[in-house]
Amino acid sequence: MSFFARFAQNRGALVGLIILLMIIAMAILAPLLFPESPWRMVQRPFLPPLSQDGFPLGTDTMGRNVAAGLMHGAWVSLLIGLVSTSVALLIGVPLGAIAGYYGGLIDDILMRFTEFFQTIPNFALAIVLVAIMQPSVTSIVLAIALVSWPPVARLVRAEFMSLRNREYVEAARLVGQTNTTIILRQILPNTLSPIIVLASLMVATAILLESSLSFLGLGDPNVMSWGYMIGAARTVIRQAWWLSFFPGVAILLTVLALNLVGEGLDDALNPKLSRER
Amino acid sequence: MLYARLIIMRLFKAVIVLFLIVILNFLLIQLAPGDPAAILAGEAGAADQEFLNQLRERFGLDQPMYVQLWRYVSGIAMLDFGYSYRLGVPVFDLIMARLPATLLLTGTAFLISLVLGIIAGSMAAARVKKPSGSIIMALALVFYATPLFWVALMSVLVFSVYLDWLPAYGFYTVGAGYTGFALVLDVAKHLILPATTLALFFMAIYTRMTRTSMLDAAQQDYVKTARAKGLKPGIIQRRHVLRNALLPIITLAGLQAGQMVGGAILTETVFAWPGIGRLMFEALQQRDYNLLLGIFFFSAALVIVFNIITDLVYRLADPRIKGAS
Numbered sequence: 001m002s003f004f005a006r007f008a009q010n011r012g013a014l015v016g017l018i019i020l021l022m023i024i025a026m027a028i029l030a031p032l033l034f035p036e037s038p039w040r041m042v043q044r045p046f047l048p049p050l051s052q053d054g055f056p057l058g059t060d061t062m063g064r065n066v067a068a069g070l071m072h073g074a075w076v077s078l079l080i081g082l083v084s085t086s087v088a089l090l091i092g093v094p095l096g097a098i099a100g101y102y103g104g105l106i107d108d109i110l111m112r113f114t115e116f117f118q119t120i121p122n123f124a125l126a127i128v129l130v131a132i133m134q135p136s137v138t139s140i141v142l143a144i145a146l147v148s149w150p151p152v153a154r155l156v157r158a159e160f161m162s163l164r165n166r167e168y169v170e171a172a173r174l175v176g177q178t179n180t181t182i183i184l185r186q187i188l189p190n191t192l193s194p195i196i197v198l199a200s201l202m203v204a205t206a207i208l209l210e211s212s213l214s215f216l217g218l219g220d221p222n223v224m225s226w227g228y229m230i231g232a233a234r235t236v237i238r239q240a241w242w243l244s245f246f247p248g249v250a251i252l253l254t255v256l257a258l259n260l261v262g263e264g265l266d267d268a269l270n271p272k273l274s275r276e277r
Numbered sequence: 278m279l280y281a282r283l284i285i286m287r288l289f290k291a292v293i294v295l296f297l298i299v300i301l302n303f304l305l306i307q308l309a310p311g312d313p314a315a316i317l318a319g320e321a322g323a324a325d326q327e328f329l330n331q332l333r334e335r336f337g338l339d340q341p342m343y344v345q346l347w348r349y350v351s352g353i354a355m356l357d358f359g360y361s362y363r364l365g366v367p368v369f370d371l372i373m374a375r376l377p378a379t380l381l382l383t384g385t386a387f388l389i390s391l392v393l394g395i396i397a398g399s400m401a402a403a404r405v406k407k408p409s410g411s412i413i414m415a416l417a418l419v420f421y422a423t424p425l426f427w428v429a430l431m432s433v434l435v436f437s438v439y440l441d442w443l444p445a446y447g448f449y450t451v452g453a454g455y456t457g458f459a460l461v462l463d464v465a466k467h468l469i470l471p472a473t474t475l476a477l478f479f480m481a482i483y484t485r486m487t488r489t490s491m492l493d494a495a496q497q498d499y500v501k502t503a504r505a506k507g508l509k510p511g512i513i514q515r516r517h518v519l520r521n522a523l524l525p526i527i528t529l530a531g532l533q534a535g536q537m538v539g540g541a542i543l544t545e546t547v548f549a550w551p552g553i554g555r556l557m558f559e560a561l562q563q564r565d566y567n568l569l570l571g572i573f574f575f576s577a578a579l580v581i582v583f584n585i586i587t588d589l590v591y592r593l594a595d596p597r598i599k600g601a602s
Contacts (some may be wrong), residue, residue, distance in 0.1 A: 116297060119581060121536060121538050123539030128569060133308070215426050234430060245431070256422040
């Protein structure tokens with residue numbers, strides 16, 4: 001069975017993929033459909049949804065177009081989710097690979113270090129980091145990456161530990177390949193499928209984290225994000241429900257879609273495991 | 278005897294972790310933007326050089342780095358977290374005043390999420406491959422994907438604004454002058470929305486964990502034996518499967534409970550719940566870094582306490598585990 005056929009067997013994953021593609025389309029089309037900055041005041045404030053042409057989702061407390069904010073926000077959410085997950089992988093994969101491959105003292109030290117980071121409450125650390133580095137896309141990406149790499153390191157370590165004594169690794173050692181080559185060319189390619197599954201779930205968590213940070217006012221002041229929109233509308237929830245409702249639905253759908261896709265990838269990449277379950 | 282040694286070991290480890298967090302905190306303070314003395318002086322409205330120097334001396338900012346680090350670490354060892362730059366009140370006092378509200382909120386949310394999560398998870402495990410089981414898991418996935426602060430806001434919209442059943446914010450009705458049982462009832466009413474919305478996300482996690490754990494336990498030989506003996510499925514599920522499935526749940530529940538402190542920051546912000554989460558939000562808005570780092574330290578300490586407690590509960594629940602670690 002082909003990879004996509006296995007993926008599509010999971011109907012939830014297929015729905016997730018469609019939602020995700022729609023959100024990606026939103027992000028790409030945002031500058032075309034709403035070329036103006038989403039921060040610009042374009043109408044009178046507190047315009048309810050569907051009350052005027054061109055403002056299907058109404059306007060916010062400052063007369064900004066909610067639909068424009070929503071579409072531009074899709075881009076920011078996806079970008080921060082993807083980049084911070086990549087950075088987390090760049091930290092977690094090497095640490096886990098070294099710990100799992102070499103074992104012994106190096107493993108002990110690296111794992112204590114990982115445990116330390118796992119003990120610290122994620123969200124609180126992210127808040128402190130962004131507050132101190134000053135809110136910007138870079139600081140948010142760094143903060144999210146710094147709190148989300150430990151599970152990667154643990155997963156990669158476990159994979160490396162189970163693979164390091166396999167015959168093909170022994171063979172590579174016998175022909176004189178260096179440790180670096182063995183790690184990068186022999187073992188790492190065989191650990192990719194669980195890493196890909198974990199990464200897709202991490203993008204979802206990163207998007208949730210980003211929205212929570214910008215909800216608290218720690219978003220980049222130059223980019224429109226869903227969390228910011230909800231945070232700014234928090235105090236006017238009684239007058240204007242639509243200001244917090246729509247961005248929240250957008251976050252929910254994106255995170256849900258990524259989780260569904262992650263489950264589908266898991267089924268497609270580890271067919272044996274999922275059949276046993 | 279063994280128990281005492283275990284507790285001592287765990288406490289020793291906890292002290293090391295807390296010490297590392299203190300050092301991390303100190304490094305973060307150094308990274309914080311702006312000269313603290315200038316900030317303080319700015320607040321006081323005067324910024325001539327002499328006044329700045331006075332402030333530096335008073336807060337020890339003129340000392341070399343290692344002296345400052347020593348002062349900071351030894352201060353925290355004696356529960357001195359310094360002053361809130363903005364409020365001029367000791368950070369420790371501020372946190373202590375807010376801690377009970379947070380413990381009440383997270384404790385209630387923890388119980389709700391654990392009980393409902395285990396019930397929902399075992400129902401889903403018993404109905405595996407049936408539509409009703411899939412519906413439970415789909416709901417769990419939706420709750421897992423919903424931003425906490427958004428659920429909180431939407432529940433305010435529905436239950437406070439439209440239905441007017443429950444208060445939207447605060448800890449108790451200000452000015453009502455309730456005492457005794459009436460006050461308890463009033464606080465409980467204010468607690469329902471924040472605790473439930475905080476619990477939803479964790480309930481989703483516990484539901485998934487319980488289901489997986491129960492399905493694993495159902496594969497064991499003793500379950501086959503029980504079935505062969507002709508026990509009723511309900512009894513097998515409760516006595517044989519669930520009991521054994523609970524053990525891994527306790528461990529993971531302890532780890533997740535720590536994250537609840539983080540979730541409380543969002544819930545408390547939405548509901549104006551006077552806990553340390555709300556305090557953190559206020560510190561954020563005023564860029565009160567010293568207070569912020571104090572709260573950060575405390576939330577990490579809470580996580581460690583939670584973990585030690587679950588570790589002990591785990592050992593009580595499973596007498597087979599005797600060795601250390």
